[in-house]
Amino acid sequence: MKEKIDLIQALVELYRLTSVCLPKDVKQKIKEIREKETSILAKKVMESIEQNLEIAEKKNLPLCEDTGIPIFFIEIPKSFDQNEIKERILKATETATEKNFLRPNAVDSLTQKNSGTGVGKGIPTIYFEQKERTGIKFNLILKGGGSENIGRTYSLPNPELKAGRDLDGVRKCVLDAAVKAQGLGCPPTIVSLVVGGTKDVISFESKKQLLEKLGEKTEGKEKEVIEFEEKLLQEINSLGIGPMGLKGKNTVMGVKAKFLHRHPASFFVEVSFMCWADRRHSLIWKNGEAEYD
């Protein structure tokens, strides 16, 4: 889909699309899970989820009332001014909030006052990365508060979990996080795991990793990491927590893992979760034309 459009309008449309429609790969996975579940309650949950997706698209409404925190990962060529782009994003956030595609989710943590506009200090979250490319690519995630709240950071070794500084230690952290999360972050969730040496970097990378499609083969990913992801997917699902935590075969839709370098003294494990309402879409804006995915 290509059309001549002002950037602010194009960003509002990106917000609408992301709030109303799930990406194809997630819809497909939800359908597969609905077919696999056998208990009355798990089936009921998955059926409600599918019905909800249809209603939201048909009526052009946010599929979940918690439109979360918008997180932008922007791939930008050298020739663009980042501050100008940022200003347009803030304006688009306000407009999308006025149009009710976003709920006003920015609360001042000192005064507890909701800004009412969807914009606040640190909200939306915007990351730029300079790239050799034509046109700007805006990758957007709407990350719900419930799934954000169940994310955890571990420091290894962790005697309580009997988790050492190796792959098995990392595995124990992820399983612990999944058991502690139970039905709270709206399972079946997506787990994004990053291991490394500084807390800010692994936290950032675990969010960015959520841009990867389910089942997507990431270029250059080590064979043992892919096997580790598959093993974790099976093991978390074997816990039986199930859709919305009411027992079932599917607690996670996918597991993504990434291993970075670390300081010899530090070994941090970041476990982020994304709810089944895995809202991510992208906009490529080039010569005043918009293309959405």
Place this chain on the structure above:
Amino acid sequence: MTETKVIKLHTPLKEQEIRKLNSGDLVELTGTIFLARDRVHKSLTEKIDEKFQAKLKNGVIYHCGPIAKKENGKWKILSAGPTTSTRMEEFEETMMEEYGIKAVIGKGGMKEKTLNALQNFGAVYLLAVGGTAALLAEKIVKVKNVFFLEEFGIPEALWEFEVKDFPLIVSMDSKGRSLHKEVLEESEKKLKEIA
């Protein structure tokens, strides 16, 4: 579609009816519900409010922060799914004891204190499917009132809705059974085996 027996409930709720419900039952609720989350719970339990004691008696609380739009002076609810209930764990017993709440709607379930209170006061916890906000908004037939809007903002105000056939699952009953507790215990047991 799965065909299972669905129990119809109407507000004001009757304690003897609520006490008959079992965890795992599917329910459809018709009548009035009150939306309350973090700040409303804190406010109503810090200072008992007589006006709300009368309004909430034998009533239903829904843990939800909706997306609402004002059109020609009238509120319209666009999207209204449940929020995580455990944040209200500290307060729900008081809501049952002081305000006569008979059903709490949310997601994720609640803990021991609330489970005990459900037994003591003849109330029930009903799970709405998290994230199904467009589907649930279709079941809201009317916005009857909104309180604390200025103070708390749209997502945290106390909204009064009329709903029809609001689809829910009993996940904690007044007989001491909690599906959330069972799933937690089973998953912890399984974790011990594999970790």
